[in-house]
Amino acid sequence: MRWLIPRLLNLDRRIIFLAVGLAILLPIVHPLKLPGLKVTQAVRGVYDRIEALPPGSPLLLSFDFDPASKPELHPMGVAIVRHAFRRDLKVIATSLWITGAGLAEDILQTAGREFNKRYGEDFVFLGWQPQPINVIIGLGQDLYKTFPRDYRGNDTRALPALQQVSSLRDIRYMVDLAAGSPGVEEWIVYGADKYGFKVGGGATAVIEPGLRPFLQTGQLTGLIGAMKGAAEYEALLAQPGTATAGMDALSLGHMLVILLVILSNVVYWISRRLPG
């Protein structure tokens, strides 16, 4: 037994890497369909707001993330755009992150094709502009001046989807999917608080705990947290997607880390009690 303690305390990290790799890969290759997913009130807060918007009204989406956060926020984006298209809302999208523009375009195109929605009439992607805070303030002043042309180079004044929106004052609700700053906080401080619209958030697991104060104060109507939040949203839509598919890997990954930490502490505790 004594010989095992130092070996476990200094466990070769390649063994840990292998275990993590297997815990993530195996359920992707062979889905286990583990039970237990329940929809939280925070996720329902976003869903209910979108559900309450009258058909034809605009929904602003901001895709403020980059490819590093794709596994968490891309499924969330797909689920929200699907929901908006189901409700026949006019989706107006933008991105405060330059590396998020391509992902946003991909999400809109994928969901647009699925629901036979037409670009320019049912949804618009404004694209990215430098100086994110100024972009939010600019959108609050004049959308057409801030984005004279959309991501595809069209004249924004000529797009039917934007006919009822000239600035953020015409927006009732927006959802920001963010992996950091600029993101949810900026939209609340420079957009929602000044121009009077409501905000729903979607965030990576890293920043989601930091956004909770905004949820408690009501500055966020809801908050979708990471891949699990995206899976909850997919469950609300009754349309499983990549987030639901990732729940098995996430569950096993978490459980493995928990077991590793417990093992490490038990071994550490025993080692301290061994003589010599």
Add this chain to the structure above:
Amino acid sequence: MPFFRRTLPLVIAFVTGVALILQYYIPHEASEEFLTQLNDWLIVIGVFAFLLGIYSLGHVHATRIRRQAAGWGYSVVMFVGIAIGLGTGIASQGEVTTPDGTLSSFGWMYDNMLIPLQGTMFALLGFFVASAAFRAFRARTLEAALLLAAALLVMFGRVPLGEYLWGMLVGVNAPVAMRDIVEWIMNTPNLAARRGVMLGVTLGAIATSLKIIFGIERAYLGGD
């Protein structure tokens, strides 16, 4: 000329700062137009900041290559990356697709290089976090033990399997659900700490802003 080097910037900072504070509370057309104008100025200034950033980055890495400092090869990679990115961006006129709907070289780089590279970098974190947690996350003190317990509970309760196992352990109709425990940790100690940090940072930002507006903080004027 002390007037242009010191007095004029201080006057501009004071007038602009006070005007923007007042603007926020004046819901008038002229006030909004003022903000729009100022916003345009900021965007123009921001473009110059970009150029300055590129110059600064280039200067630092050119110096490293010239001196053949440790890791200077990475600086060469940086220049090659900028050249390829800029070249394909200009060749594709900044468009990710061509008029016939296929991917441009710029779009191809985004889809096939940037997305997988960034995804890979972030995915590697999962492996290193697991390894680091095994080595470093030990209950050596009472505080560390509390942190460890909170972290394990949150990790356990924030995945569907955790909630399911909790239901099996204590019963589906148990008075406290796993997600209630997790929500309490997230919404009480976590939220209190986060709010304290936010208030502190915001009060600090307000204090610094007032110091700049009233000319007490002058570091932005540079040198002497």
